Amino acid sequence: MLEKLYELMTPWLISGGILAAVVFGVLVGHRLVYRLLEGLAARTPGSLDNSFVRCGRKPVKMILPLLAVVVILPTLPLTGAVLGPLRHIVGLGLIAATAWLCVSLLSVLDDAVARKFRIDIRDKLSARRVQT
Secondary structure, three states: HHHHHHHHHHHHHHHHHHHHHHHHHHHHHHHHHHHHHHHHHOOOOHHHHHHHHHHHHHHHHHHHHHHHHHHHHHHHHHHHHHHHHHHHHHHHHHHHHHHHHHHHHHHHHHHHHHHHHHOOOOOHHHHHHOOO
């Protein structure tokens, strides 16, 4: 009985371990790359790159593991009945995370407009019109 259970659970355990290791590795890589990008952005005189790094951090943190899962899924020892729905769920998550990235990058445009048309200067009426 236990041998049969072990045979049934082995592909699931192997797949879960591989997925966990890949996602963990991608998240560690994301953290290291974004620390490097934050350091580089802080050294530049402009603030547009700071906005890109700040606005893209969380969506990219979701996109990268999903992309890694898409790449690794075909190599997992799972049946087609499991891989199909799993691939579909990951694909939907990737679409949602990419949409989140696009929407958050609109904040970069908002920051650029706010820097160009500042409302803390004397003639702020025209700047307020642009920002609203």
